[in-house]
Amino acid sequence: MQLAERALQHFTHKTTDQAGSTMEIPLSAYRDEAQYGREIDRVFKRLPLAVALSLELPEAGSYRAMTLLGVPLLLVRGDDLKVRAMLNVCRHRGAKLCEDGAGNKRIIACPYHAWTYNHEGGLVGRYGGDTFGEIANDKYGLTRLHCEERAGIVWASLTPGDVFDADTWLGDFGEELETLDLNNWHLFEQRDLPGPGWKVTMDGYLEAYHHQLVHRETVGKYTVGNLLVLDTYGPHQRLTFGRKSLGELAQQPQQDWQPMEHIRLIHSGFPNLSISGILGDHCLVSQVFPGQTPTTTITRQTILVAKKPQTDAEIQASEVFSALTLKAVQIEDYGIGFSIQSCLDSRANEHFIFGRNEPAVQNYHRWIERFMKLNNNVWENTDGTAQ
Ligand code: FES
Ligand SMILES: [Fe+2]
Numbered sequence: 158m159q160l161a162e163r164a165l166q167h168f169t170h171k172t173t174d175q176a177g178s179t180m181e182i183p184l185s186a187y188r189d190e191a192q193y194g195r196e197i198d199r200v201f202k203r204l205p206l207a208v209a210l211s212l213e214l215p216e217a218g219s220y221r222a223m224t225l226l227g228v229p230l231l232l233v234r235g236d237d238l239k240v241r242a243m244l245n246v247c248r249h250r251g252a253k254l255c256e257d258g259a260g261n262k263r264i265i266a267c268p269y270h271a272w273t274y275n276h277e278g279g280l281v282g283r284y285g286g287d288t289f290g291e292i293a294n295d296k297y298g299l300t301r302l303h304c305e306e307r308a309g310i311v312w313a314s315l316t317p318g319d320v321f322d323a324d325t326w327l328g329d330f331g332e333e334l335e336t337l338d339l340n341n342w343h344l345f346e347q348r349d350l351p352g353p354g355w356k357v358t359m360d361g362y363l364e365a366y367h368h369q370l371v372h373r374e375t376v377g378k379y380t381v382g383n384l385l386v387l388d389t390y391g392p393h394q395r396l397t398f399g400r401k402s403l404g405e406l407a408q409q410p411q412q413d414w415q416p417m418e419h420i421r422l423i424h425s426g427f428p429n430l431s432i433s434g435i436l437g438d439h440c441l442v443s444q445v446f447p448g449q450t451p452t453t454t455i456t457r458q459t460i461l462v463a464k465k466p467q468t469d470a471e472i473q474a475s476e477v478f479s480a481l482t483l484k485a486v487q488i489e490d491y492g493i494g495f496s497i498q499s500c501l502d503s504r505a506n507e508h509f510i511f512g513r514n515e516p517a518v519q520n521y522h523r524w525i526e527r528f529m530k531l532n533n534n535v536w537e538n539t540d541g542t543a544q
Pocket of ligand 1: 247248249250251252267268269270271272
């Protein structure tokens with residue numbers, strides 16, 4: 158209700174939440190390879206990352222293998238139903254254990270010499286063990302990465318030995334994520350999209366200033382352009398956009414309001430998660446993973462449906478939503494992103510300038526700078542505005 162009220166205020170007055178000032182970011186932040194390497198190590202490899210949704214690992218033995226930022230990651234739900242993160246690398250002579258993908262395994266067997274590991278990563282079998290020689294199996298379990306499940310999301314650190322506390326990391330944003338009830342959705346589709354560089358990509362997820370122009374055929378049809386209600390939770394942010402029908406609320410008594418019919422929420426988890434409920438029963442989860450260079454990323458797009466579509470009409474509605482998000486992101490957002498990158502070396506700009514109406518993008522860049530100076534991942538709650 159409060160969000161709808163704040164959004165309606167802006168709609169009526171043609172205003173938006175604003176940062177205190179405009180902000181300049183030098184182009185080197187988008188192109189410099191050395192800076193990129195340092196930022197990836199600090200921001201992506203040392204902070205808790207949203208690596209999967211809990212519902213991707215539905216039961217004991219479910220696994221999900223993926224290579225993130227060059228790190229071979231294996232997630233497995235154990236027999237105690239806890240998800241563990243491990244390096245997907247055999248402790249004998251380092252073969253990769255599971256092909257990237259998902260499924261269920263009774264046991265994890267190495268394709269090279271058939272050492273076997275249980276769901277908890279313990280070494281349980283060595284082929285020809287008598288001939289191999291004595292070793293303590295418990296010293297050769299898979300290398301663990303710290304991992305916690307919160308709010309239907311699997312968070313992990315990609316650096317062995319690093320630990321974090323998910324509640325501290327998320328703060329009040331954790332409760333916000335809980336309201337999405339992610340465990341109870343149905344996974345309709347998942348795909349990996351190549352995109353432009355990390356910052357160009359994420360900048361686009363954090364403002365509605367571009368919606369009317371870039372997305373006029375897709376999400377722009379449903380969204381009020383240049384209207385943002387912003388709440389921050391340290392580095393994490395909740396963006397509220399207005400739907401085209403927002404103005405109708407001005408004619409209705411407040412007790413009749415159905416606020417979610419008129420606004421749209423984006424939950425943005427630092428540094429690479431965006432959860433967007435666009436059309437009622439459908440939700441788009443995006444995880445942006447930087448590639449080998451400052452100008453490449455892979456975005457994992459997961460389409461969730463409130464309940465498993467059964468009828469042809471329901472399946473078609475989900476397919477329409479999926480196609481809409483694909484077009485909006487791959488063709489429209491990433492089309493602009495690639496075009497920005499094709500001009501990065503043109504020397505037209507020494508910096509990019511972010512408007513007062515782009516406060517979430519400003520916050521995002523400020524938190525990158527802050528984490529580059531911080532040695533831990535404990536953030537202080539700030540007053541919620543860009544500063
Ligand atoms: S490398 Fe895995 S069993 Fe030898
Ligand atoms: Fe966009």
